[in-house]
Amino acid sequence: MFKTPDGKEIFVLDGHTHFWDGSPENQSNVHGKQFIDCFYAYHTNLSPEDQLWEKAKFEKYSADDVYRDLFVDGPDDMAIIQSTYLSDFYKNGFSSIERSHSMAERHPERFIVNGTFDPRDGEKALEYIHYMKETFDIKGVKMYTAEWNGDSKGWALNDPAAYKCFELCDKLGIRNIHVHKGPTIIPLSKDAFDVHDVDYAATDFQNLNWIIEHCGLPRLDDFCWIATQETNVYGGLAVAMPFIHSRPRYFGEVMAELLWWVGEDKLLFGSDYAIWTPQWLVEKFWDYQIPDDIAQERGVQLTDEIKEKILGLNAAKIYDIDVEAKKAQLAGSPVQMAAE
Amino acid sequence: MHVEVLKSELELEVWGRLESVTDPELDEPITEMGFVERVEVTDAATVNVEFRLPTYWCSPNFAFMMAFGIRQAIKSMPWVKQVDVQLNDHCFGDKVNEGVNSGRAYHKVFAEYCDGADLSEVTDKFNAKAFDRRQETVLLGLQAQGRDPKGIVAMTLSQLQKVTFEGGEEAQQLPRYLDLLISQGLAVHPDDPAFPTWEGQAIAAEDVTEHLKRLRSTRINMEFNGALCRGLAKTRYKEVEIGPDGPTLVDFITGRVLPGAATPVSS
Numbered sequence: 001m002f003k004t005p006d007g008k009e010i011f012v013l014d015g016h017t018h019f020w021d022g023s024p025e026n027q028s029n030v031h032g033k034q035f036i037d038c039f040y041a042y043h044t045n046l047s048p049e050d051q052l053w054e055k056a057k058f059e060k061y062s063a064d065d066v067y068r069d070l071f072v073d074g075p076d077d078m079a080i081i082q083s084t085y086l087s088d089f090y091k092n093g094f095s096s097i098e099r100s101h102s103m104a105e106r107h108p109e110r111f112i113v114n115g116t117f118d119p120r121d122g123e124k125a126l127e128y129i130h131y132m133k134e135t136f137d138i139k140g141v142k143m144y145t146a147e148w149n150g151d152s153k154g155w156a157l158n159d160p161a162a163y164k165c166f167e168l169c170d171k172l173g174i175r176n177i178h179v180h181k182g183p184t185i186i187p188l189s190k191d192a193f194d195v196h197d198v199d200y201a202a203t204d205f206q207n208l209n210w211i212i213e214h215c216g217l218p219r220l221d222d223f224c225w226i227a228t229q230e231t232n233v234y235g236g237l238a239v240a241m242p243f244i245h246s247r248p249r250y251f252g253e254v255m256a257e258l259l260w261w262v263g264e265d266k267l268l269f270g271s272d273y274a275i276w277t278p279q280w281l282v283e284k285f286w287d288y289q290i291p292d293d294i295a296q297e298r299g300v301q302l303t304d305e306i307k308e309k310i311l312g313l314n315a316a317k318i319y320d321i322d323v324e325a326k327k328a329q330l331a332g333s334p335v336q337m338a339a340e
Numbered sequence: 341m342h343v344e345v346l347k348s349e350l351e352l353e354v355w356g357r358l359e360s361v362t363d364p365e366l367d368e369p370i371t372e373m374g375f376v377e378r379v380e381v382t383d384a385a386t387v388n389v390e391f392r393l394p395t396y397w398c399s400p401n402f403a404f405m406m407a408f409g410i411r412q413a414i415k416s417m418p419w420v421k422q423v424d425v426q427l428n429d430h431c432f433g434d435k436v437n438e439g440v441n442s443g444r445a446y447h448k449v450f451a452e453y454c455d456g457a458d459l460s461e462v463t464d465k466f467n468a469k470a471f472d473r474r475q476e477t478v479l480l481g482l483q484a485q486g487r488d489p490k491g492i493v494a495m496t497l498s499q500l501q502k503v504t505f506e507g508g509e510e511a512q513q514l515p516r517y518l519d520l521l522i523s524q525g526l527a528v529h530p531d532d533p534a535f536p537t538w539e540g541q542a543i544a545a546e547d548v549t550e551h552l553k554r555l556r557s558t559r560i561n562m563e564f565n566g567a568l569c570r571g572l573a574k575t576r577y578k579e580v581e582i583g584p585d586g587p588t589l590v591d592f593i594t595g596r597v598l599p600g601a602a603t604p605v606s607s
Contacts, residue, residue: 031431034396034397034431035397037396037576038395038396038397038572040579041394041395041572041575041576041578042572044575044578044579044580044589045568045571045572045574045575046571049586049587049588049589050586050587051587052580052587052588052589053580053587054579054580054581054582054587055579055580146397182397183397183398183399185400185431185432186400186453186454187453187454187455187457188400188401188404188450188453188454188459188462189401189450189454189457189458189459189461189462190401190461190462191399191401191461191462191465191466192399192400192401192402193399217561217564217565217568218365218561218564218565218568219561220557220560220561220564221469221557221558221560221561224557225557243564243567246571247567250560250563250564250567253560253563253564254560254564257556257557257560261557297556
């Protein structure tokens with residue numbers, strides 16, 4: 001719960017968080033090391049200095065860290081934990097649904113744990129979707145199109161094998177498809193970050209919500225163009241958010257673009273924990289105003305009402321969360337850290 | 341002594357030449373982005389260039405394009421007999437280095453990884469973005485000079501070539517815009533319109549505002565990516581130490597080559 005300076009309580013649903021293990025013990029090869037190193041560079045580059053973590057903690061943090069950073073020190077009411085395996089890089093997966101689920105069990109009312117699958121696994125991917133639905137009753141999945149899988153160095157949402165998986169998701173009521181467009185490696189003849197497959201998939205699966213994490217960055221312009229035409233395409237703000245600290249004017253330009261093209265009802269806050277923690281992001285976001293010249297040019301502004309939607313109400317809608325009932329439930333079971 | 345002076349003069353010349361190589365995604369010189377970390381002229385005829393991108397995962401096709409761009413830029417200097425280009429610490433680095441130094445043609449090296457397809461799709465896409473970004477800066481510069489939309493869209497190539505800006509980004513971008521305009525055949529004759537769209541269409545005076553909105557999206561995205569790349573390049577090899585005054589970023593990691601280090605150790 002975030003309390004505004006004038007005492008209003010704002011419901012915060014953090015749409016993009018992880019409980020990963022990127023430690024050297026879990027790395028299979030240099031790619032595993034380089035993957036977490038790259039995350040760490042995002043962390044060190046865009047965090048305020050007093051929020052920096054040491055490398056070892058960043059590689060593998062505890063369940064207690066998650067509770068404290070999100071719900072005790074942080075303003076989150078709820079958080080969506082995403083799963084990402086990267087099986088070619090990590091022995092037990094980078095962030096597995098089993099590990100996240102057992103972490104979340106202490107406060108199940110505060111977590112939504114999403115699954116993931118790799119369409120290139122064919123029949124096995126379909127079986128795995130059934131397993132995740134039956135075992136964890138997942139409401140959403142995280143897709144990472146740049147994942148390596150043997151000889152394949154990436155895939156697209158409109159690959160036939162992916163469509164089979166999305167058909168099954170639709171049938172089982174797994175409605176929220178979070179997409180991270182990382183860099184695919186081969187073929188070199190295509191733009192590695194191309195987001196046009198989102199257009200096809202969103203058109204062909206109207207029942208599913210397509211939440212494009214990082215708003216398609218580094219293809220924000222292409223993403224805006226697609227999102228404006230598709231009613232079921234959303235933008236996740238993770239990675240854009242921390243610019244509010246390091247480059248506030250860019251942040252204003254990006255928000256103005258997103259509000260103009262994508263709209264206030266389709267943007268979702270995400271801290272990208274543990275790359276960044278939600279406390280400073282939400283505080284700065286609530287205080288933030290798009291600079292006048294930029295706001296006037298696009299005719300948009302981040303009003304309190306719009307901020308409230310972005311921080312939680314929009315995500316609550318697509319995850320079928322009754323915000324008032326949830327607030328009442330959480331008020332009855334505040335998060336407390338065990339005494340040390 | 342004489343040899344040393346000559347060597348450093350030639351190296352300076354190489355650095356200058358490398359300014360013409362751009363990151364296709366950002367449309368900015370790789371030297372300005374800090375990607376080039378070592379230039380060495382070994383015997384007045386051989387040039388070694390090492391470069392490094394902001395992350396291990398930067399797109400391999402762009403890495404290839406930059407590597408070949410470096411090679412081509414250096415080879416175009418008359419005294420150069422041999423070039424060795426080295427991309428460091430990248431997920432596709434071995435293949436890029438092997439390809440660029442193999443002496444084989446650019447498109448043949450690529451074809452291996454693209455089922456025979458060439459790079460025209462990617463090149464076109466990013467040329468279009470570069471064109472839009474340069475055009476926006478020039479258009480805004482002309483607006484700031486007090487020209488109205490009608491006058492701007494009526495401008496011809498020869499008229500634009502006579503425009504001068506008093507510094508700023510528009511002064512930098514005008515020659516770059518003209519370069520792309522002419523090299524892409526979008527304006528050939530002196531009387532051709534100076535501001536077609538990338539598709540070669542004319543822009544009507546009443547559409548200038550809408551046109552600028554679209555260009556603006558492209559520019560914001562590119563600027564954002566540029567800021568991210570610069571930042572990541574800066575922190576790629578840094579770690580955090582927690583001292584008595586709280587956390588600080590430390591510049592040293594054992595066994596790693598720092599970007600821009602004077603004497604890099606080959607990995």
